[in-house]
Amino acid sequence: MPNISHFGAMTLFAAAASAVLAFQSRPTNRERLIYALKAFVMFVGGAILIAWLLFPISR
Amino acid sequence: MAEAANTVRQSSPAGSGAWGVAAFLAGWLVPGLGHALLRRWTRAVVFFVAIVGLAAVGVWLRGDIFNLLSGDPFEFLGSVSDLGAGLLYPLARSFHITADVSRAAGDYGTRFFAAAGALNLLCAFDAYAVGTGRKS
Numbered sequence: 001m002p003n004i005s006h007f008g009a010m011t012l013f014a015a016a017a018s019a020v021l022a023f024q025s026r027p028t029n030r031e032r033l034i035y036a037l038k039a040f041v042m043f044v045g046g047a048i049l050i051a052w053l054l055f056p057i058s059r
Numbered sequence: 060m061a062e063a064a065n066t067v068r069q070s071s072p073a074g075s076g077a078w079g080v081a082a083f084l085a086g087w088l089v090p091g092l093g094h095a096l097l098r099r100w101t102r103a104v105v106f107f108v109a110i111v112g113l114a115a116v117g118v119w120l121r122g123d124i125f126n127l128l129s130g131d132p133f134e135f136l137g138s139v140s141d142l143g144a145g146l147l148y149p150l151a152r153s154f155h156i157t158a159d160v161s162r163a164a165g166d167y168g169t170r171f172f173a174a175a176g177a178l179n180l181l182c183a184f185d186a187y188a189v190g191t192g193r194k195s
Contacts, residue, residue: 002119002164009167012116013174016109020178023105024185027195 014043079190086186088145090179093186106182113175114147122168123158124151137169143176145183 004012022036078097086093091107094100118124125137141148151172159165188194 002121003162004116004120004164004167006163006167009164009171013113013171016113017174017178019105020109020182023102024181 010044010047014040018043074190074192076191079187082186082190083183086183087143087179090145090147090175090182093183094189097186097189099189102185106179110144110175110179110182111147113171113178114144114151117168117170117172117175118151118154118156120164120168120171121156121159122165122170122172123160124148124156124172126152137173140173140176143178143180144172145179147175147179 018036018039021039022032026032026035082093082096084093085096086106089107090110091103091105093103094106095103123137125134125141127135127138127142129135129138138148141151144151158169160169185194
């Protein structure tokens with residue numbers, strides 16, 4: 001059975017989506033790198049933040 | 060430097076509606092192909108790797124590749140997103156995967172493939188914009 005952790009899936013998705021969005025929306029490689037890093041941190045950081053906010057009502 | 064960029068731009072087959080439509084269709088059918096037609100090689104490679112990678116992981120995790128003709132409205136909506144992946148959709152369907160969404164990984168797989176379809180549509184529209192000359 002193939003398996004992947006929630007964090008692994010989230011990281012993989014964030015990396016792929018950030019790269020695609022960066023290359024679509026920014027013209028130079030430097031801007032793309034900065035945009036991709038920001039988007040990646042926001043994807044992963046946002047999910048971790050929401051997870052902690054929901055933690056008190058998870059049980 | 061600017062001269063070199065201008066030379067590349069001039070040699071690029073972009074700037075008409077026909078190129079835009081061709082780039083859109085090519086980009087929709089095969090991720091990155093629209094940009095490759097327009098000689099945007101870096102973008103073509105990044106889009107191909109990212110989108111095919113997402114779709115492949117979706118299939119590997121045994122996600123649900125929705126059936127367009129099932130008659131179920133929710134499955135139809137899911138298949139519209141999956142169809143965004145172009146030829147990857149019939150290819151994934153041809154594997155006859157038994158979807159296993161009883162496990163979290165299977166559910167992630169469903170989302171991965173749908174996300175690949177949505178991102179590929181964005182890339183196809185980007186290829187259209189480049190093809191028509193609205194974007195460099």
